[in-house]
Amino acid sequence: MQSLSLAPAGEFSGVQFVLTDMDETLTYQGRLAASTYDALERLQAAGVRVMPVTAAPAGWGDQMARMWPVDGVIAENGGIFMRRDAQGHGVERSWWADEADVTPMRNRLASIAARVASAVPDARVADDQVFRLASLAWQRTGTSRDGQIVAALRAAGAETAVNNLWVLGWLGGYDKLSMSLRVLTDAYGVAPATAAEVVAYSGDSTNDAPMFGYFRHTVGVSTVVDCLPQLPVAPRWVTAGPGGAGFVEFANAILRARGV
Missing domain, CATH: 3.40.50.1000 (HAD superfamily/HAD-like)
Known part of the structure; x- marks a missing residue:
C-alpha cells in the first residue's frame, strides 16, 4: 500500500x-x-x-x-x-435473492434476530434496522459483545461481517x-x-x-x-x-x- x-x-x-x-x-x-x-x-x-x-x-x-x-x-x-x-x-x-424468495428470507431473518436477542440480551439493535430489507444490524461496541453477536448469527446460519459501525447478518452467500x-x-x-x-x-x-x-x-x-x-x-x-x-x-x- x-x-x-x-x-x-x-x-x-x-x-x-x-x-x-x-x-x-x-x-x-x-x-x-x-x-x-x-x-x-x-x-x-x-x-x-x-x-x-x-x-x-x-x-x-x-x-x-x-x-x-x-x-x-x-x-x-x-x-x-x-x-x-x-x-x-x-x-x-x-x-x-429471487423475487419469490424475498418474503421467506425476511421471515427467516426475523427469526434469527429473535435468536440473537435471546443469546445476547444486551445487544443493541442498530437504530436504522427499521430501514433494512435484506439484513440485520447491531450497534458495534468494539467489545466482546460484537463477537458474541457474530457467533449467534453464525449458529443460526447467517452470513456475517463487522464494519466500523455495525455487526451485520444476512442470508444468501x-x-x-x-x-x-x-x-x-x-x-x-x-x-x-x-x-x-x-x-x-x-x-x-x-x-x-x-x-x-x-x-x-x-x-x-x-x-x-x-x-x-x-x-x-x-x-x-x-x-x-x-x-x-x-x-x-x-x-x-x-x-x-x-x-x-
Missing part, C-alpha cells in the same frame, strides 16, 4: 466506474461534505459511472439512488441494488463483490474480467476486503490503517485525508488521469 500522491499520472486513465463504500469513506464522522458530493458530480459529468456499495440500509440507498449524482446504489452489503428509473423520479430495485459483479454484468454489460481493470474502488473497513482483493484500482481512505491487520489484502493506495476528504483525493486523481 502506497500513498496515493505517488500514483503515476496515467494510473487511472482506464477507469470507467467508481464503486465506493459510503460510511466513513464518503462521509466523515457521519457527515457528507459538500466537496465530496461535488466530487461525485464531477465524476459523473466526466462520464465515469459512480455507484456506492454499502452495508447501509435499503432505505438510505433508496434516497441516494433518487437524489444523489450516482448511477445506482448497492445497499445492505450486496442484498439489493437500486437505480433511478427512466423517468427520473422512481427507483428500480433488484434483489440478490453474497458480499459486496459478488453483487457488484452481478450488477456490472447485468445492468452495464461489463464482464467480471473486464471489471477488474476498469473499476476503481474506495473503502475503509474489513467488509471492503473482497473489493480490495479483486479490483486493480483500489484506495483506502486514511483510516483504513486501523483495520489493516484484519485485511487479507490491503488496498493498493491510501489517501492522506480521512473519509470524504480522502475520496475527493481519489476522485481528483481519476479526473486528472482523464484530462479533466
Whole structure:
C-alpha cells in the first residue's frame, strides 16, 4: 500500500466506474461534505459511472439512488441494488435473492434476530434496522459483545461481517463483490474480467476486503490503517485525508488521469 500522491499520472486513465463504500469513506464522522458530493458530480459529468456499495440500509440507498449524482446504489452489503428509473423520479430495485424468495428470507431473518436477542440480551439493535430489507444490524461496541453477536448469527446460519459501525447478518452467500459483479454484468454489460481493470474502488473497513482483493484500482481512505491487520489484502493506495476528504483525493486523481 502506497500513498496515493505517488500514483503515476496515467494510473487511472482506464477507469470507467467508481464503486465506493459510503460510511466513513464518503462521509466523515457521519457527515457528507459538500466537496465530496461535488466530487461525485464531477465524476459523473466526466462520464465515469459512480455507484456506492454499502452495508447501509435499503432505505438510505433508496434516497441516494433518487437524489444523489450516482448511477445506482448497492445497499445492505450486496442484498439489493437500486437505480433511478427512466423517468427520473422512481427507483428500480433488484434483489440478490429471487423475487419469490424475498418474503421467506425476511421471515427467516426475523427469526434469527429473535435468536440473537435471546443469546445476547444486551445487544443493541442498530437504530436504522427499521430501514433494512435484506439484513440485520447491531450497534458495534468494539467489545466482546460484537463477537458474541457474530457467533449467534453464525449458529443460526447467517452470513456475517463487522464494519466500523455495525455487526451485520444476512442470508444468501453474497458480499459486496459478488453483487457488484452481478450488477456490472447485468445492468452495464461489463464482464467480471473486464471489471477488474476498469473499476476503481474506495473503502475503509474489513467488509471492503473482497473489493480490495479483486479490483486493480483500489484506495483506502486514511483510516483504513486501523483495520489493516484484519485485511487479507490491503488496498493498493491510501489517501492522506480521512473519509470524504480522502475520496475527493481519489476522485481528483481519476479526473486528472482523464484530462479533466
